[in-house]
Amino acid sequence: MQRWFQLAFSLSIALALFLTLRPIDEPTSPPFPHFDKVAHAGMWFLMGALGGGALKRRTSQLLGLLAALCLLGVAVEVAQLWIPGRSFEWLDAVADGTGAAAAIGLWLFWITWGGDPDARPQRTRVV
Numbered sequence: 001m002q003r004w005f006q007l008a009f010s011l012s013i014a015l016a017l018f019l020t021l022r023p024i025d026e027p028t029s030p031p032f033p034h035f036d037k038v039a040h041a042g043m044w045f046l047m048g049a050l051g052g053g054a055l056k057r058r059t060s061q062l063l064g065l066l067a068a069l070c071l072l073g074v075a076v077e078v079a080q081l082w083i084p085g086r087s088f089e090w091l092d093a094v095a096d097g098t099g100a101a102a103a104i105g106l107w108l109f110w111i112t113w114g115g116d117p118d119a120r121p122q123r124t125r126v127v
Contacts, residue, residue, distance in 0.1 A: 005053030012047045013072075019043070020076045024085030040092050041099035044069055048103025057111050062104050069100035 020040075030036060048069055055061040073096025080086035 002054060002056075005050055009047065009050040009054045012043075012050050016043045016047060016072075017076070021079060021083060021086075023083050027085065037091060037095040040073070040095035041102075044073060044096040044099035045103045046099075048100040049106070052104060052107035057107060059108065059111070062107050062111075066100055066104045070097040073097055073100070 020043075048065065051065045051069070052062055055065060070093075073093045076096070077088045077090070077093045081088050
């Protein structure tokens, strides 16, 4: 199962990079205001959810994944400075981080309170 998550995570990164780094010839009007922010948050949520499944679900790994996805969001925005039809927008990077944080937060909740006993932190009793 973990291999499927790894494959899907890799494909989601490739899709996100394709969609965010391709030049735009003619801007289209969005279906509703701030549609791009919702799209950014949704894509980064998907990457966070799939990436969490690809890991061994340890808290430190999930927090590292969150940091990496946030850095990827900022790097994409910086790269868009040199792509025709694209521009740097801090709110897009914030939306990326928000989507990734929501997914990682759900993984952390699942590990702590959910049904993954192998990933739960072991608590020791002090006698």
